[in-house]
Amino acid sequence: MSRTADILITNGILLTFQNGSFSFKRSDLAIKDGIIIDIGEDLSFKAKKKIEAKGNIVLPGLINAHTHIPMSLFRGIADDLPLETWWQKFIFPLEKKFGSVEFTRIGTQLSALEMIRSGTTTFCDMYFFEDEIAKVCKKIGIRCFLGEGILDFPTPSCQTKEETFFVIEDLNKKWGKDPLIDLLVAPHAPYTCGEKTLLASKDLAEKLGLKLHIHISETIGEVDQIRSKYNKTPVEYLDSIGFLDENVQAVHCVHLTENDIEILYKKKVKVIHCPESNMKLASGFSPVPEMQKKGIMLGLGTDGAASNNNLDMFDEMDFAAKIHKGRTGDTTVMDAFSIFKMATIDNADILGMKDKLGSLEIGKFADIIILNADRPHLIPLYNPCSHIVYSAGGQDVETVIIHGKLIMENRKILTIDEEKVLQEAREYSEKIKKEI
Ligand SMILES: [Zn+2]
Secondary structure (H helix, E strand, O other), rough: OEEEEEEEEEEEEEEEOOEEEEEEEEEEEEEEEEEEEEEEOOOOEEEEEEEEOOOEEEOOOEEEEOOOOHHHOOOOOOOOOOHHHHHHHHHHHHHHHHHHHHHHHHHHHHHHHHHHOOOEEEEEEOOOOOHOOOOOOHHHOOOOEEEEEEEOOOOOOOOOOHHHHHHHHHHHHHOOOOOOEEEEEEEEOOOOOOOOHHHHHHHHHHHHHEEEEEEOOOOOHHHHHEEEEEEOHHHHHHHHHHOOHHHOEEEEEEOOHHHHHHHHHHHEEEEEEEEEHHHHHOOOOHHHHHHHHHHOOEEEEOOOOOOOOOOOOHHHHHHHHHHHHHHOOOOOOOOOOHHHHHHHHHHHHHHHOOOOOEEEOOOOOEEEEEEOOOOHOOOOOOOHHHHHHHHHHHHEEEEEEEEEEEEOOOOEOOOOHHHHHHHHHHHHHHHHOOOH
16 A cells, blocks of 8 residues: 655655755655655655656755844835945834834735745744734744844834843743744844843743844944943953853854954854845955854855845855855855755754754655756756756745645745735835835
8 A cells, every 4th residue: 555645746856965965866755744754766655736846956945044024015215325324214213113013914924925935934033023923924834933123222012121021931932832933032233232131131042942043243333332342342242241152143243353253163153144135235244164164053044125135045045155255266165065055954953953954854844945947047957056056046946835835836825815915015115105
């Protein structure tokens, strides 16, 4: 009697991960109860749903390790401005005015569709009203790690940091056991959170068993501010108060000294690189090849759509592979394989989910994307990893499965009325337009 599966993908060029390296092979893949249950040639399964991959590329879903998901509603609102003007004249006042449950719902829907359409199946968020984000993601079926933003001043969702801590505990109670929704503890940055707040965040993360997610050394302005206050770099300062350890996900890390890199390595801090946002805001170039050489675990994220201006991880991989070659004059740094690892298995490792996410392996969650390889810019196909990083784009993703559920098939989103989502976002943007 043949075995049963929920979904059987046949004849794909599968990227599998074994003994620390990826390999491509024409194979089938079977999914049951949200899990990959078999991978191999000519699998025999009685499946409820069969997907004929016809030589297309079958990959693990991409992971976006840092974003601010509702900010897609601010996409393109203030480009090509000095960072301080961008932040203080536009983004901050707009967040104050529009930061609401409705804004969050509409922005999250829009971003979730954009991410699914470009092959992202998991994302990490730092924003406000994360309960609303969880509800939308649950409905649409995208996996997420949500961090309610902690700051020393009132946020759109909470008047005090104590209130934010309560919100995080509540979120953990409500969503902590959900198979799709995970949580983070997300103090915004060392210049917006004082020592007490940072250490209370660390205590909370330890108590709840969650990762810490924080922006560090994004701009030279931040470094100057921390230096003049504490006579230390942001990394030295955070280390001196006992904040840094293996549980910390440090986003950006653009301006680092050699000593900073040494500290990050020794404390096993994970670094999340957001090259497009760093370039667009002229923040600078993170010393990523130097950190990679040192052995620091590196992940990749887009940052919010107000500073990118999209959430396409294919774009992000392409930039991450190229800018460091340009910066260092060394074509061998940040090769396609390392970049793809950053967007998949290394991001999964950073999230503490290496045994469940980031690669196509039996027993892992079935978070899978299928790329249409039958396109001019993907022919000929000598090295699929090269195509994924240097040639493909989000628009090549045809089918998306998350936790064993078909979310997009042949570019059609199956879990939410896409036209309605787009219309709501267009209508909401009319309200924002009146304020700028
Ligand atoms: Zn950010």
